[in-house]
Amino acid sequence: MINYSVSPRINPRDKEAAPKYYATAQRVQTISLDDMAKNISHSTTATRADVLAVLTALIDEMTTELAKGNSIILGELGTFRFTLTSKGAVTAENFKVDMIKKASVRYYPSRTIKNIYDNLTFNRVPARKTVHDILKGDSAGSEEGGEDLTD
Numbered sequence: 313m314i315n316y317s318v319s320p321r322i323n324p325r326d327k328e329a330a331p332k333y334y335a336t337a338q339r340v341q342t343i344s345l346d347d348m349a350k351n352i353s354h355s356t357t358a359t360r361a362d363v364l365a366v367l368t369a370l371i372d373e374m375t376t377e378l379a380k381g382n383s384i385i386l387g388e389l390g391t392f393r394f395t396l397t398s399k400g401a402v403t404a405e406n407f408k409v410d411m412i413k414k415a416s417v418r419y420y421p422s423r424t425i426k427n428i429y430d431n432l433t434f435n436r437v438p439a440r441k442t443v444h445d446i447l448k449g450d451s452a453g454s455e456e457g458g459e460d461l462t463d
Contacts, residue, residue, distance in 0.1 A: 313432075313433045313434070313435050314337055314432055314433070314434050314435070315337070315338040315339075315340060315434075315435050315436075315437045316335040316336060316337055316338055316434055316435070316436060316437065317335070317336050317338050317436065317437055317438060317439035317440070317442075318333045318334065318335055318336070318436065318439070319333065319334065319336055319439055320332070320333055320334075321333075321334055335434075336439070338437055338439075338440065345364065345367055345368075346360075346364065348363075348367065349361075349363040349364040349367060350363075374392065378392065378393075378394060378417060381394065387422070388422050388424040388425070389421075389422060389425065390419055390420050390421040390422040390425055391419070391420040391422075392417055392418070392419055392420075393417070393418055393420070394415050394416070394417055394418070395415070395416050395417075395418045396412055396414070396415055396416075397412070397413045397414050397415075397416070398411045398412045398413055399411040399413065
């Protein structure tokens with residue numbers, strides 16, 4: 313189940329337009345690398361230390377290969393590769409390296425991971441700011457746009 317809240321967003325191209333409301337995924341908790349190693353060790357014959365060593369080596373190897381410009385296919389997990397964002401040039405000859413604005417690592421899920429999407433359910437929860445305001449004692453208990461806490 314995926315928890316989500318609804319929050320207003322302004323259109324950056326039309327700041328005068330009324331905000332529209334969009335879903336934002338709300339994590340339940342954050343699972344650390346050590347937590348993952350512990351969980352994996354319970355379902356395998358490897359110890360937590362062994363799993364952690366392999367996961368750490370995987371991270372090191374991924375960093376090395378991505379820095380070389382390679383794509384990494386991790387079986388049923390998916391593919392990782394660099395993508396670039398750049399300014400446009402009128403012609404290929406006019407393109408200069410300083411027109412590249414940023415590089416990002418993108419994750420492309422495998423079919424197995426994408427199949428998870430088919431069975432997702434969604435649960436609306438209050439926005440974190442709303443919960444924070446309530447716990448802090450703000451009687452309004454709402455965020456910009458006044459999210460209704462009744463659903």
